[in-house]
Amino acid sequence: MSSQYQLDSLLQKCTSLISMKQLQAHLITTGKFQFHPSRAKLLELCSISPAGDLSFAGQIFRRIQTPSTNDWNAVLRGLAQSPEPMQALSWYRAMSRSPQKVDALTCSFALKGCARALAFSEATQIHSQLLRFGFEADILLLTTLLDVYAKTGDLDAAHKVFDNMQKRDIASWNAMISGLAQGSQPNEAIALFNRMKEEGWRPNEVTVLGALSACSQLGALKHGQIIHAYVVDEKLDTNVIVCNAVIDMYAKCGFVDKAYSVFVSMTCKKSLVTWNTMIMALAMNGDGNQALELLDKMVVDGVVPDAVSYLGALCACNHAGLVEEGVKLFDTMKGCGVKLNVKHYGSVVDLLGRAGRIKEAFDIINSMPMLPDVVLWQSLLGASKIHGNVEVAEMASRKLVEMGSNNCGDFVLLSNVYAAQQRWCDVGRVREAMKIRDVRKVPGFSYTEIDCKIHKFVNGDQSHPCSKEIYAKLDEMKFRIKAYRYSAETDLVLHDIGEEDKENALNYHSEKLAVAYGLISTGDGTPIQVIKNLRICVDCHAVIKIVSIVYNREIIVRDRARFHRFKEGVCSCRDYW
Template sequence: MASQCQLDSLLQKCTSLIRMKQLQAHLITTGKFQFHPSRTKFLELCSISPAGDLSFAAQIFRLIETPSTNDWNAVLRGLAQSPEPTQALSWYRAMSRGPQKVDALTCSFALKGCARALAFSEATQIHSQLLRFGFEVDILLLTTLLDVYAKTGDLDAAQKVFDNMCKRDIASWNAMISGLAQGSRPNEAIALFNRMKDEGWRPNEVTVLGALSACSQLGALKHGQIIHAYVVDEKLDTNVIVCNAVIDMYAKCGFVDKAYSVFVSMSCNKSLITWNTMIMAFAMNGDGCKALEFLDQMALDGVNPDAVSYLAALCACNHAGLVEDGVRLFDTMKECGVKPNVKHYGKACDIINSMPMVPDVVLWQSLLGACKTHGNVEMAEKASRKLVEMGSNSCGDFVLLSNVYAAQQRWHDVGRVREAMKIRDVRKVPGFSYTTEIDGKIHKFVNGDQSHPNSKEIYAKLDEIKFRARAYGYAAETNLVLHDIGEEDKENVLNYHSEKLAVAYGLISTSDGTPIQVIKNLRICVDCHAVIKIISNIYNREIIVRDRARFHRFKEGVCSCRDYW
């Protein structure tokens, strides 16, 4: 019989399932399989190696008369990494019911299965068990646990696990920062990143990816620039994924020139995602011509565009009103072998009717939005019916249809839609805006907000703006207020939109000439767009507004979108 060293060597040479079966047959025929110390390694190899097979690993496992904890763990690890991670939870339950002793690795592998399957309830049960077993001092296990809570949406539970850890490693910090960033708590993610550095930790690639994601969500340019400087100093910019995140951060902060500068200066090889990120950056900032130029350039550089590349370029054409270029692109992508998916068909109803696949919810919602823009009631009703048939219950569907009716002053139909929303318990998403990084903080405003400490000064500034704007020929677009109220009330509603409040706060809180950055969760309205153009001229300010679709860069009375959005 081969020695332990010889067997380990044989295990390393098992690069195919056939070789594994040959080795397993050898172990069985020699009578040493039940007792050999390399049995667990053999099971692990069958479970997790690319050449392995989980069903074969399970078959081998069943041949073991008295499997050890390590034998169970070997298969559990493979199941947790498999396309069906829920099987890992079944395996864990079966093990827990038997005589085998569960250890920290068992819990860790089971929790990894929970994370991939988004199994919150099972994770809480394992949490209580690991406390009972006395595993709460295991850093790796607790890090896996907080990662599960973060990925399943319970950030408070994740934070509690993090705060109660008697000792942390870099993976613990990374899991918490990424969890906060991905869980719509980007302010806390940035604060934790800063705290991590203050406590003497050196962020790595994973850390900065989470922090950069948070900056992208908030449009937090100053924080993003600090992180970028750290990336350069620590030579983390040799990682293409980190460079892609930096490009995306600058693009989503509205500084496409800085994003392009990073793109040009990259020392590592650019990936397909790098090119796609840059094309989308130009698209979001309304530079359709540059986006199309980049699409051509990437092909010349030997990078084949994919469906995402073309979708980004089509978005650029849409934002810039490049209809002919959009049609040409659509034909080109099919000629290049890129099969259009349902998002590429989001153009108009005649395209929808000719599509070779069934339109999805996103496409019908896009058409409903176009109906609102063009005031097409009949088509809006058709799109709305299709969305109901497909089971969509999004507040946006109802709000868009209600707005189409309201624009035509069909108040009875508006009331009917609102009643349907009540019956279905659909709540409208309130509009809000952020003014970013004033005094190191992010300031949030909702329509008609009076909760801000500087509310009096903000409203006084808005009155001043309204008075000065009239000298430039401004008249409130009261037809945009989709409520059955008087003209004066409509004008007041418009004057206190969240983006106007955010801009006014920026004006009173920053020195002359300082750019103002605003992020809005919904599409900027026509009246706010007109007023902010005037503000940029009156106060000689560059104002960058990121709404849910794109960037608007206002300067000297002109917007980068050329009034097309």
């Protein structure tokens, strides 16, 4: 048996720090420590193995008279994966000053440290160095580089690296698609996924996860269904993480029945995340009772609910207006040892507040063992707006200012409270405060998917190629819904202007434009799906309910908080949102 084979065999048996120290002692006593290649393998084992110890790897390294590139790389790899990845960059700089040459692996490990530390400037320096070293043909290295740029938010730089690659592998495509999906460019992620297939590549589990994430963000059902069909054909649905992503995609497209169908038909073992994803899907769609039933079934099936499971169930109670059930669940959580966090308290505060039990909501905030966050006070402010409680609204607004919140929604909610009371001087005061603090209102926009193409609209938008037809349809809608005794909710407009101007301002909200486009571009009876970045307003909600009767259409609107499924003049939220 060769010496190398014996040492490799010993390395495989190193499953504890003690055995690693024994092997180091063996290498030293036999005189092989200074030249044997197994030394670098031992260093790597100490650096990245769960049983290893980075500090011990450092001790081994310091005993080497002339460390090789492999020795440096072994420690660098461990540092890049450690809880303090910036140390990898310090190690990389030290190696750059040593007699040993940096190789492509060195740069790759250093870039992985940059990705984990979100160290953009350091990554650009390594980028220039790897070009100088002549490593630009290394696919693995360039993939790591584009991944760093994507994770640090420079998608243009990531795309430039991707486009300039002489060769690509599946990991390159995956890194770019995931980067676009996670970097708020879901349209581009889907386009790249389609291009990848056109060029003959075969997407794997990682690819479809990125593409499904993009579909979830956009509510792009048609694209999502195509990807789901691919998942089934390629038998990728044996992977529970992929199944979870498919469930999430259907849920975020507003088709919770399809999500549930995937959930019940899974052939792989459901994980805790699977149950949580389905519970939250039901919550977002207002199916509160079914979400609570699923929580019970989860326990029967031997899966222990965690804090996320209970948060999903609380959200379900919140969205369905199940006040007593939500309060009971909250008390149960406190009694069974679930570690409550600020989100659990926030959900109950919102539940009570929106039900008009504002004093109870305020008492819960005061009883919290942790400091309330901005979201809690925003929930109380929102409840005060719904129920016209000026005093609590002003108090919550002061708290938000004290916490340094500069969210336009806080000011808009307070303005809404004053506007509902026709206190225009106070509305003007809030508006002036927004100017002083340079707070800008987030513009409302909506998406709709028609024939696998995403169309975006902003309030009052006239940039769409079919703008003339869209506005003609809006006028028609406005005329036809008046037969159902519709009158515009002009008290929602925060301007002391004439009623006609207020009505026009409401009529051109982005979700109405998207619905109008859906009506002119799809056949009779085809469901219309709209994704909105803000909460749907009361007037749009009232209009779309009537439109669903007048045009005999099912209209699904996903706003910032939940889904609204309009059918035959009724919304799935039962006018509680």
